[in-house]
Each structure stands twice: as C-alpha cells, then as structure tokens.
Amino acid sequence: xxxxxxxxxxxxxxLMVGIGCWIAVLxxxxxxxxTAPGRLVDDxxxxxxxxxxxxxSWIPDGTSLARSQLALLVIGAGVVCATCSVNRCAPRTTTxxxxxxxxxxxxxxxLKSVLTRPSSPAEFVAHNSFPSGTVAAFAGVxxxxxxxxRSRLQxxxxxxxxSGTGLIAxxxxxxxxxxxxxxxxxxxxxxxxxEVASGMTRGARPVRVRPPAAATTADLxxxxxxxxx
Numbered sequence: 001x002x003x004x005x006x007x008x009x010x011x012x013x014x015l016m017v018g019i020g021c022w023i024a025v026l027x028x029x030x031x032x033x034x035t036a037p038g039r040l041v042d043d044x045x046x047x048x049x050x051x052x053x054x055x056x057s058w059i060p061d062g063t064s065l066a067r068s069q070l071a072l073l074v075i076g077a078g079v080v081c082a083t084c085s086v087n088r089c090a091p092r093t094t095t096x097x098x099x100x101x102x103x104x105x106x107x108x109x110x111l112k113s114v115l116t117r118p119s120s121p122a123e124f125v126a127h128n129s130f131p132s133g134t135v136a137a138f139a140g141v142x143x144x145x146x147x148x149x150r151s152r153l154q155x156x157x158x159x160x161x162x163s164g165t166g167l168i169a170x171x172x173x174x175x176x177x178x179x180x181x182x183x184x185x186x187x188x189x190x191x192x193x194x195e196v197a198s199g200m201t202r203g204a205r206p207v208r209v210r211p212p213a214a215a216t217t218a219d220l221x222x223x224x225x226x227x228x229x
Contacts, residue, residue, distance in 0.1 A: 146162075
C-alpha cells in the first residue's frame with residue numbers, strides 16, 4: 001500500500017469534518033437565531049459574558065480593536081507568506097494558504113447578507129450579525145498558519161494565532177459587537193474551511209525528493225525536504 005493510498009481515508013475524513021462544520025453553522029443559525037428559545041439562551045449567555053468581561057481589565061476594548069485589526073490582519077498575512085517561503089511550498093500551496101486566510105472573512109460577509117437576524121432586547125448595537133466577520137477574518141489567518149505549519153516553531157505560532165483569535169472573540173462580545181452564536185458561527189466557518197482545504201490537498205510534511213534510480217547515496221543525502229502540496 002502506497003503512502004498516498006494510506007492518506008486517502010484521512011483526507012476523506014477531513015473533508016467530511018469540514019463539511020460537517022459548515023452544516024453546523026447553518027444548524028446553529030436555525031436554532032440560536034431563528035427560534036425563540038434559541039435566542040433566549042443566546043441572549044442570556046450574551047448578557048452573562050458581557051457583565052463578566054466588562055470587569056476584566058486585561059481585555060482591550062472595541063475601540064482598540066477597530067484601530068488595529070487591519071494592521072494585525074496584514075501582519076498575519078505576511079507571516080503566512082514567510083512560512084510558505086521558509087517551507088519552500090509550491091505556488092499552489094501558497095495560493096491555497098492565502099485563499100484560506102481570506103475565505104472565512106469573505107464567506108462571513110456573504111452569509112451576513114443572507115442570514116438575517118431578528119431584533120432582540122439584548123441587542124445593544126444595530127450591527128449584531130451572524131456570523132462575526134471580525135472573528136472569521138482572524139480565524140482565517142490562524143487557519144492559514146495551521147495549514148502551512150511544519151516545524152514546532154511554526155506550529156507554536158499557529159497556536160498563538162488561535163489564542164489571539166479567542167481574545168478577539170472575547171473583545172467583540174465585550175464591545176457588544178456580536179453575541180456568542182455569532183462568534184461560534186465564525187469559528188465553525190473557519191474550521192470548516194481549514195478541514196476542507198486540508199482534505200483536498202496533500203499534507204505539507206517534510207519529505208525527500210525521490211531521485212532517479214541511478215542516483216548515488218550522496219545524491220540521496222543531499223536531497224532536501226520540500227513541501228509536497
């Protein structure tokens with residue numbers, strides 16, 4: 001059994017998980033946004049989180065996020081490009097990573113125009129919407145970093161990006177920009193994109209270039225790791 005054949009079931013599973021995440025976004029919308037009991041639970045969680053987060057001085061306010069989010073996203077895109085360069089990824093892999101970084105935010109904007117949210121007593125600002133475009137954008141960058149991460153350092157950077165995304169989620173709830181369902185929907189959207197992208201491509205693990213049959217042992221030792229996506 002070849003390595004590529006062994007990977008096929010894993011790739012199929014990741015595809016199914018990604019599609020399942022996207023289906024979960026629609027189910028979450030149908031339950032937490034379109035039904036009265038779901039909205040009640042969502043509003044109660046929103047008010048509880050808002051009250052608790054308002055006393056946490058270590059969480060920045062919405063004004064700070066509004067001023068810095070574009071710069072942070074640009075820096076994140078730069079880190080993704082640098083990671084692809086260090087890993088010597090193929091152009092299609094770099095393109096896929098950048099597309100993965102942008103897709104969740106763009107999909108969130110499209111869904112917000114389609115999945116309308118009824119008014120609620122807990123809605124303090126007019127632009128509460130499902131899912132959160134801000135959280136989806138940062139989760140997209142974290143997904144792209146996870147997609148191309150290979151070394152432990154790169155994986156650590158990806159974990160830090162996900163931690164930062166979690167902080168962004170808390171900020172938008174504290175600032176009354178979004179409710180918990182909006183944030184969860186955005187995270188599911190990005191995770192679904194990551195799983196689908198990973199299922200449709202080969203893993204970016206370091207492998208050695210397969211030399212011709214006549215190659216010498218020295219040639220085998222000198223062949224460096226490359227990104228196979």
